Amino acid sequence: GRATGPHLAFESELKERVAKAGLADRILFVGEHTxxxxxxxxxxxxxxxxxxxxxxxxxxxxxxxxxxxxxxxxxxxxxxxxxxxxxxxxxxxxxxxxxxxxxxxxxxxxxxxxxxxxxxxxxxxxxxxxxxxxxxxxxxxxxxxxx
Incomplete structure (x- = not known):
């Protein structure tokens, strides 16, 4: 889904943690889709x-x-x-x-x-x-x- 308002910082931190763990190719943040x-x-x-x-x-x-x-x-x-x-x-x-x-x-x-x-x-x-x-x-x- 899409992060909004107060959740944007959490999403950014989560993406950072995933990247640091070397999992960016396995855990995708695909955003909002129809x-x-x-x-x-x-x-x-x-x-x-x-x-x-x-x-x-x-x-x-x-x-x-x-x-x-x-x-x-x-x-x-x-x-x-x-x-x-x-x-x-x-x-x-x-x-x-x-x-x-x-x-x-x-x-x-x-x-x-x-x-x-x-x-x-x-x-x-x-x-x-x-x-x-x-x-x-x-x-x-x-x-x-x-x-």
Missing amino acids: NIPDWYRALDLFIAPQRWEGFGLTPLEAMATGVPVVATDVGAFSELVTGGSEETGLIIAADDLKAMVDAAAAFMDDRPRLAAASANGLSRASKNFAIEQEARAIGAVYESLMR
């Missing part, structure tokens, strides 16, 4: 490590582009990401680095599981979170208020 689906499609796995989130759409965006998700149990993430036979990813506790590493490894070390979660995520996002469905639901609320 072709978000292309960025998601370049991934094998999306990790949402937030400690706090009001709602959070990034796991849903990843799933909508066929990318499995490892996400912390914050915001609505646990309502978006599912396990079991229709697994789309894994939910882990916030601030649990070991759980995050283990969850990522569980997918990256098991290509069939990764592929299944990819297909399941795309199906779940399309079936349950299509914009047309959202528009109909909002329309129904307004219709009920008019009566």
Whole structure:
């Protein structure tokens, strides 16, 4: 994304630390883009490590582009990401680095599981979170208020 206002200094410091660590070729600061689906499609796995989130759409965006998700149990993430036979990813506790590493490894070390979660995520996002469905639901609320 794009850093603004009081966050510009933090971004600059972060870029400096990345460069000093010799990681500038591996950690990219790409700024703001409008072709978000292309960025998601370049991934094998999306990790949402937030400690706090009001709602959070990034796991849903990843799933909508066929990318499995490892996400912390914050915001609505646990309502978006599912396990079991229709697994789309894994939910882990916030601030649990070991759980995050283990969850990522569980997918990256098991290509069939990764592929299944990819297909399941795309199906779940399309079936349950299509914009047309959202528009109909909002329309129904307004219709009920008019009566």
